[in-house]
Amino acid sequence: MPTTAPRSRPGPDRAPASGRRALLGMTVLALAATTVLTAAAAGPAAAAAATPIGNDVDGVAMMYPTKAGGQEWRLDGNPAADDRLDGPALKRNPDGTFKVTQADTRLGVLSATYDHDDEDDLVWSQPTLRTVGYQHDASDWRDVELTGYVRLNKTSDTDEEFTWYARGARHTGTGDTPQTCWGTAYKANLRYRDGATRWQKELFHDGGDGYASGSWQHSGASVQGKLVGFKAVMFNTPAGVRMETYLDRSNTNTWTAVASYDDQGGWAIDEDNRCGGTRDEVVRWGGPIATLRWDLASDVDVTRLSVREIDPRATCNRAQPVAGVSANTYEAVNPPQNAVDGNLTTRWSGYGFGAYLTVDLGTRRTICGAGVAWHRGNLRWNDYTIYTSVDNVTYVKAWEGRSSGTTLQPEVTGFPARQARYVKYAWWNNAEGNGWASITEVTALSA
Template sequence: MQDPAPESPTTGEGSGAGSKGGLPAPAPGSTPGVSAPEVESTEPTPSPAEEKDVFGVTMLYPSKEGGESWFMAEDPTKDARFDPQTKITLNTDGSWKMKSNQVRMSVFTSASLKAFQIPTYDREVLAEQGYMQSPSDWKNVEMTGYVKLNAVSDVKDNFDWYARGGRHSDSVPCEGSSYKGALHYDGRVRWQKETWHVSYEQAPYKPAVSALKGRWVGLKAIIRNVEVDGAEAVRLELWVDDSADKVSWKKVYDMVDAGDWGGDASECDGLTDAMPITWGGPIAVFRWDSAKDVDFKWMSVREIQP
């Protein structure tokens, strides 16, 4: 994976040239010497609901009543809650085209991102209150997007759907927490945990689908809090619609972060280094690198029942 994109004044992901602790941070695409402990979920897999979203795409988990939601507008260039950070253009089939090797398309909650409303990045405080900026932060979410990879310079790179933080920049490293659900261009999948920017831990790769170039594919990243042994943990699921027919979703990754997976949260006043990211954040992001031509459509972020 390429280094993160240069910092934007409001939503950009920082260069990652250094780390908060003064030591070189592992590159987002690297594999650390110690594999992440993978805890398979014992919860039942949901049966795909009959309910569809505004695009006709199957929703796997029910939306939270009165919760946050965002659906890609007919003209996303006029949506104040959506910041692609780079020019996008409309295709003849109604999808949209992005031509950039470093993409960070941000989706804000209805409260938007206002840095002065984030009084602390103390991990114990965030875990206790359940959010970073406001109660409407993206926390238990189902993120959906369909993409078509038209041109790629590194087939080992990937699409990333991520949430549970704010801006990712070197100037505010503790704001850049996230769980990143990755679908690689060669068809592999995995989860990554970014306790702060830039501090990565990677779960093991799993095979999921065939290579992506030249075809549409749907990706869902589901992040939600669960209870493990009486403590709050985070369940992480990746689903792929390899047929791109809106309904043929297959679960390709399912793990739980119960506080024993990587971390370094003490850099941001965490009680333990490996504490799970149980709080919400004001920004959810659709990200990819090393792909200078990608079409996208039917994107959404929904708050789901925990």
């Protein structure tokens, strides 16, 4: 029989019992730091100061390290001679920025191995893409950080937006296969009139069809008439795709983590998927073109544009020492100490929706990720949330989602770095629906 230990609330936004996702259908939770995008509209994520890992060659903060041997592209002083950059003419301004006067602009950045002559050979069937992982080749843009500073000088519609996107090829308007299926993407939007952001998923390109859209969040001041930095980050996780947006509203290289999202299925388009995939297909493959786009803006200045292939786990890989561990419920034969003993054959088991394990790191540390290994993790998925706290009183959500259900090894999830002493792992359900949370090992990770 399980033992009930003294409880401390896992944070003011702890999911209520009425929100049981696997028993009652997937429910979208409004998260403090991460939103799982599913069929319903997602709640806003909290904006917070970002913790960069360093600056790039242009002096712009990088949120994640460049992948070892990975691709990098940056706008240099002679864009007309850049054979990897597609788009309208860029004219240098006296202040070093570049002016673009084409109202509907697409600046396409080709991968290092791609040429438009290869277009007819692109993989477009989404069931095939799930297996091969790319449309053109292994050099496709997939796990990327797209950055650009933009100054909107003139627009005919302030409801339009800047859009940074990747994981597809050329977006055409034909609606016919295979062309329509080249146009897959995750798209980060920055609205002109109020600086609000959102994410969209595009499963095929045919005008406005093929889209699933999140809600606009974190509106504020207009971006018109000033240089604003905008970043879009996307990378694969064990359970889906992570998306993050960042803003530098003051042009001082001071970035805010505006929102984080995870697409783990359930975030669906309204129509049938014309490319053989599901309506809620998760775009886990790469594409040969990353794009910086805007519409109905006939005078825009740009600078410090870049696209980098990133390794989100490259520097967040140091397990932190544990000073103590507790749980709100556990079996006497499977106590919480088993989850931090370094042994994947022992486990903590607690019964009930909302069972949680709390690790005390002993002192405040900067953590940027966590690892969880599950009992029977190769046979069933688990829905869970990771919370952090500096005082064991107020907790905020760092990550929420579902394990892969395919491995007994620890599955690592990354999140924006933050100060924490306590890390709480709260369980909601598993594929078997048996009411038991069973974790063999947990770790908190720092750079």
